[in-house]
Amino acid sequence: MIWFVAALIGMGAVAWVFRFAGQAATGNAPKFRDMPYGVAYGYVLGVVVLAWLAWAYMQGRSEDTAIANKFFFLRIAIEGFIIFAIAAWVFRLFGRSVGTAGTKKLFRSMPLTASFGILTILIYAIFAIFAGAIAPYGQEQIIPGVAANVIPGGDPTLGGNPDFPLGTDQIGRDILSRLIYGAQNTVGIAFATTVLAFLLGGTLGFLAATLGGWLDQLLSRAVDVLMAIPSLIFALLLMTIASVWAPQLGIPLTFFMVVIIAVIDSTRVYRLARAVGQNIVVMDYIEAAKLRGEGLGYLVFKEILPNATAPLLAEFGLRFCFVFLTIAALSFLGVGIQPPLADWGTMVRDLGGFVNFAQFAPMAATAPLLAAGAIALLTVAVNFVVDWMLQKSSGLKE
Amino acid sequence: MSDDILVKMRDVWLEGRSDETWNPIINGVDLTLKKGEVLGLIGESGAGKSTLGLAAMGYTRDGVKISKGTVEFDGIDLLTASAAVKRELLGKRIAYVAQSAAASFNPAHKLMDQHVEGPVQHGVMGKGESEEDGMELYRKLRLPNPDQIGFRYPHQVSGGQLQRCMTAMAMSCRPDLIIFDEPTTALDVTTQIEVLASIRDIVEQFNTAAIYITHDLAVVAQMADTIKVLLKGDEVETADTRTMLSAPTQEYTKSLWAVRSFERPLKPAVNAGSVPVVSVQNVDAAYGTVPVLHDVSFDLHEGRTVAVVGESGSGKSTTARCITGLLPPTAGQIMVDGEVMPPDYRKRSKDQLRQVQMIYQMADTALNPRMSIGQIIARPVEFYLGLKGAEKRKKVDALLEQIELEPSQYYHRLPSELSGGQKQRIGIARALAAEPKFIICDEVTSALDQLVAEGILRLLARLQDELSLTYMFITHDLATVRAIADEVVVMKDGRVVEQGPKVEMFTPPHHAYTDLLLSSVPEMDPDWLTNLLTERGVDNIGDAAVDKM
Structure with a gap:
């Protein structure tokens, strides 16, 4: 504790010296002259953190496995970060030099985060669509005699198996194949659910904004009631009921899940669509269209919708993440996507026990983290793209 | 350098950033104060x-930079001054x-x-x-x-x-x-x-x-x-x-x-027996329970412009809303061509709606930013006249020519690619596309620069002569009234205070309120304000004078 306080104070002194030296060295250039003390402190803090990361990374690569194991995940994170950054940069460079003038311009104004997001989403999409062709094994295929070999890398000296680059789970299914099929199941179902939520919430929201009056009151209060119930618990409750109905009605449980999550999430979409729509319906061009005698369909789809696309698209990306996480959570809790279908949430639950190996055998602990990482990566990527789109649509510069 | 110079700007160049390039805003202006x-x-x-x-x-706004030149305030160079020095000046001395x-x-x-x-x-x-x-x-x-x-x-x-x-x-x-x-x-x-x-x-x-x-x-x-x-x-x-x-x-x-010199020739008086195109008869209206119009009546005759003037809140735009049917009157009626119109626009037939068109004050909000100019004008053409394909395109082109914009150049543009005056012209074309008899112009020139506004007024005047349109021209600018009106209706607090032909309205004796409005319009004479203040006394201008009525 004392060391921590001393380090903070020490950095404070260094920051002051840094600013003073900067002023002296550059002949009082505006950058140093007008630099607040907090900013100087921030620079120093940043350098210290970077230095610690570099030190920790070197520890991670240490010969001594005891030390290396301690910093194993940090090492992977740093290496991953650098690889992703380079990939995103190359991808952006590619986009800037190939394609039409429009896409080139788009890529020129794109931050690295957005290009990383787009690249990741593209890769996920390819895996999801061509899962059957890419995956080496079937998602339900149990390969005899190789169960619970969770060491990734396929290096036999470390205990891996070159036939299964990411290892196999407890009953002998190939983790790589299940990850790839998981993209299809988890992402595909999440996408369908989000589209449904938007169709429902968007349409009702615009109708409420355009017509107002008792319809608006009725819909808005109904949405308030639905939103008042904690969404995950509500979804769990409904899923439990549905799991009884599904076999009786002969409808797959997944269908119920899509509808339940779509309805719960459409309440958020409804609120956004209504708020955006209300700002648009007061415009003079809507009044002009009303006075022309236009019908409701024309008003909603030709006049309002095109002006609401930017915020709705941004919300779509965000909502997709939430839906996706909800599905993974439900699957983790055992009421979502049902085995033997591969799903990332289920995979995390099934392989979760291996996390306990993290301290002495980090390689073995990666098994549940692969699926968790796939979820995290997609969520981050979508958020990056959404951020970028929001910034573009709000017209903010720099 | 003499000591009493406060601000000295020399050869100042400013640039603004848009579309990834820096574009000049100010090109080497000197300023001494x-x-x-x-x-x-x-x-x-x-x-x-x-x-x-x-x-x-x-100071510059975001995305603007001073690329060249010097700005001195009381001998302090503001462009190289430190943030601390500027903080001391801004708000305190500037x-x-x-x-x-x-x-x-x-x-x-x-x-x-x-x-x-x-x-x-x-x-x-x-x-x-x-x-x-x-x-x-x-x-x-x-x-x-x-x-x-x-x-x-x-x-x-x-x-x-x-x-x-x-x-x-x-x-x-x-x-x-x-x-x-x-x-x-x-x-x-x-x-x-x-x-x-x-x-x-x-x-x-x-x-x-x-x-x-x-x-x-x-x-x-x-x-x-x-x-x-x-x-x-x-x-x-x-x-x-x-x-x-x-x-x-x-x-x-x-x-x-010279802008202020535009004035249309006087038209002969209206025949006593002719049916007015639009007749507003004893209209009362209210927003909720708050009454805003009281017994408003006036007639609009074919080929004429009636200017409705008054301050904001006087009920000018509300009257327009009653005529269009957006706000059904609580009493009285609106007649078009001698026929009583249903009070609510939703109850009006397509043809009744076509008769009354509107041009809005803010062209920015009156045109859908996601539609091209062609689409905006084509919609009423298709909707009211039922034209399709090549015929529709021909009609839109003709309309664009009528408002003096080159069709091939503007058809595919978006409203955001147009200047304020051009947008207002598109608003006019959209109204014309319905082939109406009567157009309500709600403060159409008040958001525009004077030169541009004059162009719009001249266009409206020409279109009126060609198509014998009737205008209701809502404005608070009396210079505009002088330029374009045939008759004037003065409104205050939801009532018609005075109405009559323009010549009568601009020659005394006036109603006291009309007089106040007329005398409050700034004139080009630099002594005007001083004279007015000595004439009326400092406590007898503006809100104070209005309240005394």
Whole structure:
């Protein structure tokens, strides 16, 4: 504790010296002259953190496995970060030099985060669509005699198996194949659910904004009631009921899940669509269209919708993440996507026990983290793209 | 260099960033301001007057940079000055009054709390002292109830009063320079005049230098000692006010001066027996339970323009809403061609809707930003006339030619790619596309520069002659009334105060309110405000005079 306080104070002194030296060295250039003390402190803090990361990374690569194991995940994170950054940069460079003038311009104004997001989403999409062709094994295929070999890398000296680059789970299914099929199941179902939520919430929201009056009151209060119930618990409750109905009605449980999550999430979409729509319906061009005698369909789809696309698209990306996480959570809790279908949430639950190996055998602990990482990566990527789109649509510069 | 020079800008170049490149905004303008002098900066929108005004404070908006030149304030170079030095100057010795006071005050704090912030922060005065000084300033600015008004919230005072509070706030540290950025543009004529009078008074009293940015020549003639005319970032000419008004040397300046001379020839009187195109008969209307119109009646005859004038809140636009059917009247009726119209627009037939078209004040919000010009104009053509394909395109092209825009060039553009005047023309074309008899023009020129506005007025006049259209022209600008109207209806508090042919309305004797409106319109004569004040007395202008009626 004392060391921590001393380090903070020490950095404070260094920051002051840094600013003073900067002023002296550059002949009082505006950058140093007008630099607040907090900013100087921030620079120093940043350098210290970077230095610690570099030190920790070197520890991670240490010969001594005891030390290396301690910093194993940090090492992977740093290496991953650098690889992703380079990939995103190359991808952006590619986009800037190939394609039409429009896409080139788009890529020129794109931050690295957005290009990383787009690249990741593209890769996920390819895996999801061509899962059957890419995956080496079937998602339900149990390969005899190789169960619970969770060491990734396929290096036999470390205990891996070159036939299964990411290892196999407890009953002998190939983790790589299940990850790839998981993209299809988890992402595909999440996408369908989000589209449904938007169709429902968007349409009702615009109708409420355009017509107002008792319809608006009725819909808005109904949405308030639905939103008042904690969404995950509500979804769990409904899923439990549905799991009884599904076999009786002969409808797959997944269908119920899509509808339940779509309805719960459409309440958020409804609120956004209504708020955006209300700002648009007061415009003079809507009044002009009303006075022309236009019908409701024309008003909603030709006049309002095109002006609401930017915020709705941004919300779509965000909502997709939430839906996706909800599905993974439900699957983790055992009421979502049902085995033997591969799903990332289920995979995390099934392989979760291996996390306990993290301290002495980090390689073995990666098994549940692969699926968790796939979820995290997609969520981050979508958020990056959404951020970028929001910034573009709000017209903010720099 | 003489000592009384306060602001010295030499060869200033400003650039703004758009579409990944830097575009010039101001090209090498010089500006010199002596202590206690008022400089008027005028020009059309986009001329760079606000940007130049802000640059005089050493400040630029985001995405704008000063690429060349020097800006000196009282011998201090503002462009190289440190943030600390600037912080000491801005607010204390240089103050800024923005166009919209309502948007510049923080609605969450009382006026006085915002007023004292500057002096207290800069260490000029203590809080109590500054509050007393604020009351004194409010008194000097002739605000009603000066001891109490500071303890209200911004939404509790009127627009004109708020603008004066803002001026008081700018004065709170007794700055050497105040930059006024169109402070009266958003105000009614009767309100504008009291703000002008009080600004001029207080600037004179404290011998403050000011840069007064506006596009209204008549206003600047009252306020400024010197006038500088800008055109697209270039200085056109600079001269002292009287010389500038009586003998402008440049063509552009002359054309600005000449705008106000547009006037249509008088039309013969209406035949007594003819049926009016639109007849508003004893209309009462209310928003909820609040009555806004009382017994409004007037007729509009074919091929004529009726100007409806009055301050904001007088019920001009509400009358238009009653005619279009957006606000069904609570009593009375609207007749078109001798036929009673259903009060609610939803009950009107397509053909009844087609008869009455509207052109809006803000072309920005009147055109759907996601539709191309072609789509916007084609929609009513298709909707009312049932034309499709090539025929529709031909009709749209013809309409674009009618509003003097080249069809092939504009058909595929979006509204955001057009200038304000061009957008307003598209609004006109959309109204014409329905082939109506009657068009309501709601303040169509008030958001436009004078030269552009004149072009729109001439276009409307030509279209009226060609198509024998009837206009209801809502405006608060009497110069526009003079230019285009055949008959005038004066409204106040939801009632028609006076109506008749234009000539009668502009010759005395008037109704007292008409007289007040007419005399409040600034004229180009630099002595106009002084004369008016001596004639009426300082307490008898603006809101005070209106309230006395």
